[in-house]
Amino acid sequence: MKKNKAIDWKNYDPNDFYDELIAAKGKPRRAATAITDYLGNLGSEEIQARQQAAELAILEMGISFTIYSEGENIDRAWPFDIIPRVISLREWENIEQGLAQRLTALNMFINDIYNDQNIVKDKVIPKYVFANSKNFREQCRGFTPPLGVWAHICGSDLVRDKDGKVYVLEDNLRVPSGVSYMLENRQLTKRVFPELFDNNSILPVDDYTNQLFDMLASISPRPQDHPRIAVLTPGIFNSAYFEHSFLAQRMGAELVEGADLVVGEDDCVYMRTVEGLERVDVIYRRIDDDFLDPEVFRADSTLGVPGLMRAWRNGKVGLANAPGAGVADDKVIYAFVPDMIRYYLDEEPIIPNVPTYMCVNKQDQEYVLEHLDELVVKPANESGGYGMLVGPHSTKKQRTEFARLIKKNPRNYIAQPTLSLSVAPTLCDEGLAPRHLDLRPFVLQGVRTYVTAGGLTRVAMRKGSLVVNSSQGGGSKDTWIVDEEN
Incomplete structure (x- = not known):
């Protein structure tokens, strides 16, 4: 990037793609005016220095993710671009409603197919669609978890096409990951651009872990102000271990592996401690169904807890997400979500699917x-x-x-x-250049529904690439929801 040169947005060209910050050459979108003006005055040398400061902070803070390569686990620093992605509050309020609508319908669908299967009887969805899904769990038939909620935490991936329209690309309901990076991205951006947060109405995301704790507490079998909550992790070699430890620490929850837990003769779950066994009320599990309980699923699993499904079905422990929720993670079932919304809620989908x-x-x-x-x-x-x-x-x-x-x-x-995914200005070797991106907001559902103010924006760092996953060379940005009225 050339030094001592102010950014001229007239030279930035998003080509024919929808740009999240720039409406046309030299013309920022209204919600992005503050950041584009600020960057224009900052100059390229200072922007580069702040990017380097962010990368140094990532190393100091130990923000990492794990990739698997040729049989090895490799820890890498979290890839982060300091130029935020901006969405107006007015547009976001509609997206927020659409995400809450979608998860409500998905939970009603999951509960239906494990019980009465009315959606099949009424010929809205063919039975083979879920009966042949590898994530449909016969062991969950005839059961309804607390509040009727199976997927308590959902990360639905959103994309924007060249006409500016937002679509749901897919839903993630098994063990959706990435929220810790959304929170860390905000902290990094505050360190890099502190003055922008003093003068602009950027909605906060910091309350996520409090909301997560409250949601988990709402499914505790023992109503109390501070139930004992545990985050069940496969261990330090898992690619999302940073997130598991991060969320446990922020919630004041226990971080446990399967060997730390035991199901007693009373079907309650206990955690082994130096002072003896202590009861666990809710488990936020970050391992797949297959490994959750060797008595019910894979008998060779050493990651899970023998008897855990029995404890859950007997109402002695809350599990999030519930076993079997992953059936709605299936991309074939995704194609029927608009039909689910119409069937269960008698509403039209607020956010459309990508044609499938x-x-x-x-x-x-x-x-x-x-x-x-x-x-x-x-x-x-x-x-x-x-x-x-x-x-x-x-x-x-x-x-x-x-x-x-x-x-x-x-x-x-x-x-x-193949959608023409929207782009946003991203710091590259050649300066600021457009790169394709998506967005993963996180939705919590318990007694009530909570949607993060924004989400994890993932960026395809390679020119022309549409692959945003960090495991395949993608990066990330902070996501600002900006109230233009203030």
Whole structure:
């Protein structure tokens, strides 16, 4: 980046993409005026110095994530870009309502399919859609958890197309991750641009861990002001271990592994301590269903707690997210969420889905196979950007392989148009340049529903790339919800 040069926004070109900060060359969006004016006056040398200060703070604070490479666990510093992404409060209020609507319908769907299955009887969703899902748990049939909520924590990924319209790209209801990085991104940005937070109406995100604690407390089998809450982690080698320890510390909860817990003869869950066994009321579990209870799921699991499902079903412990909630994490079931909203809530979806082709449908499959070079193809239950085909960036060999996989197991694949994802100014080697991004807000549901003011903005740091996952070279930004009226 050239030194001692003020930023001229007239030279910044987002091309034909929707830019989150700049409406047109030299014209910032109203909600972004404060940050664009500030950066314009700061100069490139000072911006670069503040980026370096942020990167140093990340190392000092130990903000990291783990990637798996060639059989090794590699800790890397969290990739962070200091230029925030800005959304107006007026637009955000509509998004917030849409996210709350969506999670409410998803929880009603999960409860329905594990009980009466009315949505199948009324022929809104075919039974094979969930019966063939690898995350449908027969062990959860005939049960309703406290408050009727299965997915207490959801991270739905949002994207914006070139026309400015926001879509839900996918829902994450098993063990959604990333919220700690959203919180750390805010702290880093406050350190880098403290004066901007003094003079602008940027909605806070700091109350998330208090909201998380209150939500978890609401599903405790023993109503009290301070139930004992534990965060169940697979251990230090898990890619999200930083987040597990971060959230436990912020909530004042216990950070435990499976071996630290035991289910007693009374079906209550106890934590081993130096002073003996102490009862645990609620477990925020960060391990997949398969490993949760070796008596019910994988018998070879050493990560879970024998008898935990029995304790949960008998109402002796709260589990978030509930076992079986991941059935709605399936990308085939995602295609039916608008129908769920209409069926359960008698409302139109506030935030639309991305148009989706289901390869299990013969007509859809034929279209997908004929247009592999144009579409994004995703497996139903992968996460982290793995196992997918980005048609416009693929080779003929890759498309041939995906055609084979789709024909072999059509239920496992969906396809979507390749969206022209929105961009935002990002600090790159060549200066400020547009990079594609998405947004993962976090929604909590217990006695009430809470939506974070913004979320984790993930950025594809490589020019032209649409892959935002940190495990595959993506970065992140702070997300500002700005009240333009103040």
